[in-house]
Structures are given as structure tokens and as C-alpha cells.
Amino acid sequence: AGRFAQPSEKRPGVTFDDVAGQDQAKTEVAELVEFLREPDRFQRVGAEVPHGVLLMGPPGTGKTLLAKALAGEADVPFFSTSGSEFIEVFVGVGAGRVRKMFEAARKAAPAVIFIDELDSIGRTRGTGLGGGHDEREQTLNQILAELDGFGGKEAVVVLAATNRPDVLDPALLRPGRFDRHVVLNLPDRMARRAILDIHARDLPLVDPNDLEAIAAGTPGFSGADLKNLLNEAAIQAARRHGDSITEADLQEARDKVMMGTVRTLAIHP
Numbered sequence: 405a406g407r408f409a410q411p412s413e414k415r416p417g418v419t420f421d422d423v424a425g426q427d428q429a430k431t432e433v434a435e436l437v438e439f440l441r442e443p444d445r446f447q448r449v450g451a452e453v454p455h456g457v458l459l460m461g462p463p464g465t466g467k468t469l470l471a472k473a474l475a476g477e478a479d480v481p482f483f484s485t486s487g488s489e490f491i492e493v494f495v496g497v498g499a500g501r502v503r504k505m506f507e508a509a510r511k512a513a514p515a516v517i518f519i520d521e522l523d524s525i526g527r528t529r530g531t532g533l534g535g536g537h538d539e540r541e542q543t544l545n546q547i548l549a550e551l552d553g554f555g556g557k558e559a560v561v562v563l564a565a566t567n568r569p570d571v572l573d574p575a576l577l578r579p580g581r582f583d584r585h586v587v588l589n590l591p592d593r594m595a596r597r598a599i600l601d602i603h604a605r606d607l608p609l610v611d612p613n614d615l616e617a618i619a620a621g622t623p624g625f626s627g628a629d630l631k632n633l634l635n636e637a638a639i640q641a642a643r644r645h646g647d648s649i650t651e652a653d654l655q656e657a658r659d660k661v662m663m664g665t666v667r668t669l670a671i672h673p
């Protein structure tokens with residue numbers, strides 16, 4: 405999706421089974437499934453279900469995946485956009501786009517809205533550097549207005565993701581806005597193994613138990629890194645004209661991804 409792409413709507417075929425580890429985060433998000441499936445049951449007794457959920461965690465830990473899984477489990481439409489798409493657009497465009505996305509989601513309700521990289525629009529107001537600043541502020545204000553505009557009645561859940569909760573404008577975190585916070589962490593050894601297993605499902609590994617050593621040897625890797633590692637291993641196997649993925653392919657891929665990580669860290673401290 406380019407920077408000027410319209411917010412997209414789809415029904416993701418993703419479920420909680422596709423998300424490995426992150427048990428606490430899954431449990432918290434799962435509470436919303438019932439509401440999205442049968443909003444009437446909650447509305448009938450005047451129960452107000454939270455609309456705004458902030459997913460916080462390092463890059464590649466599965467925030468987008470978890471948001472999609474919520475929509476997938478509830479079998480409702482998924483509207484998504486990224487905060488970075490609102491940078492450098494003309495003043496008023498971002499706010500208009502936000503309004504349209506919320507309008508579409510309300511029409512399609514029950515529905516899930518996902519805003520990735522919330523921090524790129526949701527930084528504390530008044531600290532922008534000229535340029536896109538007014539635009540960003542208007543976009544942010546529109547998001548706040550939309551969140552405030554939800555009555556207890558609308559079955560729309562808004563998830564936003566950030567890896568910089570510390571820079572967010574406190575207005576975003578007030579009650580009735582993104583007042584539920586769900587933390588995703590880098591996976592431990594067991595979770596890394598589970599993530600590797602999920603992404604190796606359709607790969608021809610010589611011995612699936614080779615993944616145990618890989619899980620043990622990849623502390624600090626995110627889910628996205630692990631997925632990337634498996635793909636690198638498959639490329640490695642193809643390069644040497646193999647038809648299955650060996651332990652050596654996996655080790656080599658691990659070293660490659662690890663070096664890539666080091667390089668990225670060196671460029672963006």
C-alpha cells in the first residue's frame with residue numbers, strides 16, 4: 405500500500421492459533437471477541453465495552469497479527485491504516501481520511517479498526533517541526549473526536565499499535581480513548597520455538613527438531629525476525645539446488661539475520 409492508499413477493508417483469515425506466545429496479550433484481546441460477535445447481548449444490559457486498545461511492544465512482535473486475529477476470530481471486517489501514511493499529506497487530507505475510515509467501519513459494524521504506528525501521528529502535540537505538523541495535529545484531533553463520538557452502542561473496536569508509548573500525547577490515553585493497554589514482548593525460547601513451528605508448517609525441513617537449536621540460539625529475535633530467518637534458510641536451500649532445508653541452511657540463515665540486525669542497530673541507534 406502506497407502512502408496515498410485508501411484505508412483498506414478486508415476479512416483476515418487469521419486466528420489466535422496463528423499467534424504464538426503472547427498469551428497475556430491474547431487473553432486480553434480475546435475478551436473483545438464475544439462483544440464483536442454478539443454486541444446486542446452487551447448492549448441489552450447497558451454494558452459499555454472499551455473501544456480503544458493500545459498494543460505496545462517492539463517491532464515485529466505481532467501487534468498487527470494480533471489485531472487481524474481479533475477480526476478473524478470474530479469474523480468481522482478489518483479496516484487498517486498506518487500513522488506513517490499521514491505524514492506529508494496536505495493539510496486536511498489525513499483528518500478526512502480518518503473520518504471516512506471510521507464512517508465506513510461504523511456502517512460495517514461490528515468491525516475492527518487498526519491504526520499502525522500510532523506514534524507517527526500521536527506524538528505529544530506542540531513538538532512537531534513545521535511542515536507536516538499542522539496536518540499531523542489535525543489528524544490526531546480527528547482520531548480523538550472519532551473515539552469520543554462512540555456511544556456505548558457502536559460495536560467498533562479500535563486497536564492502535566506503537567513501539568513508542570512514551571512519546572504519545574497523553575490525550576490519547578484518557579478514559580474512553582485508548583484506555584486499555586496490552587503489552588507484547590520479545591519471545592522467550594519456548595515462544596521462539598512456537599513461532600518457528602508456525603512459520604515452518606509448509607516448509608520441507610529435513611528435521612523439524614533442528615528448530616530447537618535455532619530457538620535456543622536466537623535471543624532477542626522478534627517473530628518477524630524468525631519468519632525472515634526461515635525464509636532465508638529456504639532461499640539458501642534453493643541456491644544450492646536442494647529440495648529440503650538442512651540444519652546448515654538454518655544456521656547460515658540465523659547468522660545472516662543476526663548480522664542484518666546488528667547492521668540495522670548500527671544505523672539507527
Ligand code: ATP
Nearest residue numbers: 422423424463464465466467468469599627628631
Ligand atoms: P511493527 O511494529 O514492525 O509493525 P508488529 O508488531 O505489528 O510489527 P507484525 O507485523 O504483526 O508485527 O509481525 C510481522 C510478522 O512476523 C507477522 O506477519 C508474523 O508472520 C510474524 N510474527 C510476529 N510475531 C509473531 C507471533 N507471536 N507468532 C507468529 N508469527 C509472528
